[in-house]
Each structure stands twice: as C-alpha cells, then as structure tokens.
Amino acid sequence: MPAPAPVLAVSTVIFSLRPSDTTGRMALHIPLVRRIREPFQGSWALPGGPLECDEDLSDAARRHLLDTTALSPTYLEQLYAFGAPSRSSDPAAVRVVSIVYWALVAQVSGHAPALVDGDPNVCWFDADDLPDLAFDHRTIVDYALWRLRTKMEYSRIAHAFIGDVFTLAQLREVHEAVLGRDLDPANFRRMIEASDSVVPTGEVLTGTKHRPPKLYRYSPPERSPLSENNEIPV
Amino acid sequence: MPAPAPVLAVSTVIFSLRPSDTTGRMALHIPLVRRIREPFQGSWALPGGPLECDEDLSDAARRHLLDTTALSPTYLEQLYAFGAPSRSSDPAAVRVVSIVYWALVAQVSGHAPALVDGDPNVCWFDADDLPDLAFDHRTIVDYALWRLRTKMEYSRIAHAFIGDVFTLAQLREVHEAVLGRDLDPANFRRMIEASDSVVPTGEVLTGTKHRPPKLYRYSPPERSPLSENNEIPV
Known part of the structure; x- marks a missing residue:
C-alpha cells in the first residue's frame, strides 16, 4: 500500500x-x-x-x-x-x-x-x-x-508593535525588547534619522514634561509584489 | 461529498x-x-x-x-x-x-x-x-x-552566479544583469568595498592586460538558523 x-x-x-x-x-x-x-x-x-x-x-x-x-x-x-x-x-x-x-x-x-x-x-x-x-x-x-x-x-517592523504615532523613546523601547539588549539613545536617534523610515509629525507628546518629546510616524513603506494579496504591509 | x-x-x-x-x-x-x-x-x-x-x-x-x-x-x-x-x-x-x-x-x-x-x-x-x-x-x-x-x-547572492574568485568588473556585470541597468564602476567599487562582503585574494587576473585587475572572493557569510538543513548558503 x-x-x-x-x-x-x-x-x-x-x-x-x-x-x-x-x-x-x-x-x-x-x-x-x-x-x-x-x-x-x-x-x-x-x-x-x-x-x-x-x-x-x-x-x-x-x-x-x-x-x-x-x-x-x-x-x-x-x-x-x-x-x-x-x-x-x-x-x-x-x-x-x-x-x-x-x-x-x-x-x-x-x-x-x-x-x-x-x-x-x-x-x-x-x-x-x-x-x-x-x-x-x-x-x-x-x-x-x-x-x-x-x-x-x-525595516519598519517595529511599526506593527506600536501605534501610528510615537516618540523616539517608545520606538527605541520596541527595538530593545525585540533585540533583547539596550541601545544607546543618541546612536539610535542617529540611525533612525539616517534611515528615512521615520518622519516628524510636527506634534509633541502632551503631558507632564517640561520639554515634551517630538512625535514621529513611519514614512510610506516599499511594498513587495505580494503585499496586496498575502501580507499586511507594515 | x-x-x-x-x-x-x-x-x-x-x-x-x-x-x-x-x-x-x-x-x-x-x-x-x-x-x-x-x-x-x-x-x-x-x-x-x-x-x-x-x-x-x-x-x-x-x-x-x-x-x-x-x-x-x-x-x-x-x-x-x-x-x-x-x-x-x-x-x-x-x-x-x-x-x-x-x-x-x-x-x-x-x-x-x-x-x-x-x-x-x-x-x-x-x-x-x-x-x-x-x-x-x-x-x-x-x-x-x-x-x-x-x-x-x-547580500552576497551574486556569488552563486560566478565562481569563488572574480574581478570587480565581473561582479559588476552580474549585478547589472540581475538589476537590468548599468552601474557606475567607481560607485560600484566604493559600495562593494564599504560592505565588507568581498575581500582581495592577493592575486591578480593573469592574461593580456598591462595592469591586470585584482581578484576578490566573498568573506564568510552570516548564516540563518535554517542554512544547514534547508538552504544552500551563499
């Protein structure tokens, strides 16, 4: 058989x-x-x-x-x-x-x-x-x-873990959690700014701080030929 | 049924x-x-x-x-x-x-x-x-x-199209054929040298030229957890 x-x-x-x-x-x-x-x-x-x-x-x-x-x-x-x-x-x-x-x-x-x-x-x-x-x-x-x-x-994968709008500190926290290690805040800021993947919204985080942090969002992603059908684009 | x-x-x-x-x-x-x-x-x-x-x-x-x-x-x-x-x-x-x-x-x-x-x-x-x-x-x-x-x-994917040892012109020809467009030789050389993916062998291409071109090989690749079982590493 x-x-x-x-x-x-x-x-x-x-x-x-x-x-x-x-x-x-x-x-x-x-x-x-x-x-x-x-x-x-x-x-x-x-x-x-x-x-x-x-x-x-x-x-x-x-x-x-x-x-x-x-x-x-x-x-x-x-x-x-x-x-x-x-x-x-x-x-x-x-x-x-x-x-x-x-x-x-x-x-x-x-x-x-x-x-x-x-x-x-x-x-x-x-x-x-x-x-x-x-x-x-x-x-x-x-x-x-x-x-x-x-x-x-x-890539812009961190986007899927947080909202549409975020501070660089929030974005760094996601990267640290995924990678399982601390990242230097100044180096992280330079790396993100050099990548063009994130743009300032022009707004700041309202709340308690004397100098409220700027808010950012992701710029539109490059899509693969399968994005529309099979994947949820980041 | x-x-x-x-x-x-x-x-x-x-x-x-x-x-x-x-x-x-x-x-x-x-x-x-x-x-x-x-x-x-x-x-x-x-x-x-x-x-x-x-x-x-x-x-x-x-x-x-x-x-x-x-x-x-x-x-x-x-x-x-x-x-x-x-x-x-x-x-x-x-x-x-x-x-x-x-x-x-x-x-x-x-x-x-x-x-x-x-x-x-x-x-x-x-x-x-x-x-x-x-x-x-x-x-x-x-x-x-x-x-x-x-x-x-x-990545080092071009490696699979050519031999273990190659000139930068041969490597550029592979990149041009895959991408379907011409690449500037000087920019290509800088990009490859900055990537650390290719190292000089110390040899030159023997043959006809007055100034024979240097030969290169790929440095050892990073492997994914599945490389050993399921993929042929580049």
Whole structure:
C-alpha cells in the first residue's frame, strides 16, 4: 500500500510585547497551546491546524490567530514551509507539511492582549524562556525570532508593535525588547534619522514634561509584489 | 461529498545568466516547461511536480531542477507557498498548494547550462521577456524576480552566479544583469568595498592586460538558523 499523501497544516508564530515576569522590562512573548492529544500530549505547541478546503493560506493563519488571541494581527507574513519527513516523532503518523506564518499583535494599553478567557491550555510565554515544544516547533520559533530580529535592523517592523504615532523613546523601547539588549539613545536617534523610515509629525507628546518629546510616524513603506494579496504591509 | 483535501506540489524558479538574444549583453534567464496536458495545455510553466511521500521539500526542488537543467543549483532557497483557492482556472480541479523554491545556476564557460537534450518543450527565456504562463506562475516569477533584485542589494547572492574568485568588473556585470541597468564602476567599487562582503585574494587576473585587475572572493557569510538543513548558503 503506498504511503498516504502528505497533509497540509497552517501554524502561526505570534509575537507581542509585554513586561517580563522577572525584569519588569518589555520583552517578546509568544502564545502557545497545550496539546490535549497524542503525539506530544501535554506539550506546548504553536497554534494552528488544518487548511479548510476553500480557505486562503493567510486566512487560515488569521483564523487560528483569532481563535488563540481573539485579536487581529497588525502584521502577518508567511515565514516558511516546514516539511521534513522526520518532523513527527511517530513514523506511522501521517506526514504533515506546515506552512507557517508569523504575526505581530500590537499592545493594548501597554499590555499584550488577553488570550482565550480562563483557558489554562493557552498561555503567553517569554520568547527567550520557552518550555519544551512539540514536533519541530522549537526550530520554527528560533527561525521566526531570527527573521524578526534580522528584519528589525533594516525595516519598519517595529511599526506593527506600536501605534501610528510615537516618540523616539517608545520606538527605541520596541527595538530593545525585540533585540533583547539596550541601545544607546543618541546612536539610535542617529540611525533612525539616517534611515528615512521615520518622519516628524510636527506634534509633541502632551503631558507632564517640561520639554515634551517630538512625535514621529513611519514614512510610506516599499511594498513587495505580494503585499496586496498575502501580507499586511507594515 | 466534502471537497478533496488540497494537494501539495513543489515548483522552482531557476535563474541563470546568458547573453540576451537582442542586446548580446548578459541577462537573467529562466527555464520553462511547455505543458502537454490540460489545463493550460501548450502554455509554458515553471518546472515542478508532486512531492514524493518520503522526500524533503528542498530535495523535491533539487530533483525537479535536475530533471529540467541537468545541473545542481549553486543557490537554493524556499521562496513562498502559493495556495489561493482560485489559482487553477478550473473550479472542478483538485486544489494544488505549491511550495516554490528559487534557485541560481552558475554559468558554465560563460553560458547558461544546457537543458535536457533536444527537448523542444524545455527552453530558456529572458526573464524580462516571458511568454504567457500557466496558472499563477507569472505572479510567482514576478515575486521571485523582486526577491532576487531586492536581495542583491544587501547580500552576497551574486556569488552563486560566478565562481569563488572574480574581478570587480565581473561582479559588476552580474549585478547589472540581475538589476537590468548599468552601474557606475567607481560607485560600484566604493559600495562593494564599504560592505565588507568581498575581500582581495592577493592575486591578480593573469592574461593580456598591462595592469591586470585584482581578484576578490566573498568573506564568510552570516548564516540563518535554517542554512544547514534547508538552504544552500551563499
């Protein structure tokens, strides 16, 4: 009997920023779902599931993201298709090829958004302090982190974590949380100003300070040929 | 009756450099295969086909590339998974999700490598002068071209088109062919020298010139977490 054809699934690595439990500083967090079935019963895994017959790939990613975080992404991009024949630990299991997306979810009032109410099998985890993950999901998360941190250096990805208008200090805090290290404020200001990616709005942050900080917004992004159909442009 | 599950295929956009039929200058070329079955019988399409049951995704891409060009790629990277439900023109057809790779094939003695001997249904086409393509393959090629040309600006991708050792003029010719425009030699030299991506070998090109040009090689590349398993590093 020939082996059954590989099955398609869509999974998503979802990033948001929330204060670290240990340091209190903003840090990258990822929602994970505890598996209630074998294989890997009891292990944490990325949210995801099968592709519906008439569903676009990115719609499937959005659906699983909505089911997990009850929110819409501010950025969604296809990451990679993972399909090594050995990725399930069970040789008798049907082979699954996972098309993986990565998504950014903006903070709501300075906090990562709430997950499904009261379900102990869905939790946010610090991206740099994850439990053991099912299947090859650790490899997938490591690759998503690498893409996010690499992309941060040359793109406007931070935009998806914060609002349309921000101070340079707020933008630097996002970069620091994603990169996991402190950045020199003066160097950061020079780097951002040289990149042309951010422009002053002409307004300042109203509030308590004697010298209120200037507000900035992103200049219009360059778009890829797939931006319109498959990706939410940053 | 429920719709049948989507079927997986692997296709590859293969780039090589060869002299343009019209200008004689080096230009990007892509091998295409003429379809001998409906749908799109007689149309040109990307080489590809189903994934074997126990075959890794990149191995399937390499196999289809070998079948088409009889050569191994100098660069192979996953491009994108295309899976819109509407991508076949026939609503009754089984839905196909294509995981697409892009590959670079080095010149052999200054020419794009030979394709399968004497088969009129497999031909090289100028990437900027393609015939109508089957399915959504035109969208796929446009995206691959965009990725190649974008990546060219900040990476060592040209390496895959030429040998390990090259002159700056040879490197500039590759950049010009990929980008489809002339580059100022002095600016190009400054840009390359500033990038730290290329280092002098200490040798010069032996031959006819009074002042033989220096030879260069690429410095070791940064690797992504997936380089070892899934990609051929540049």
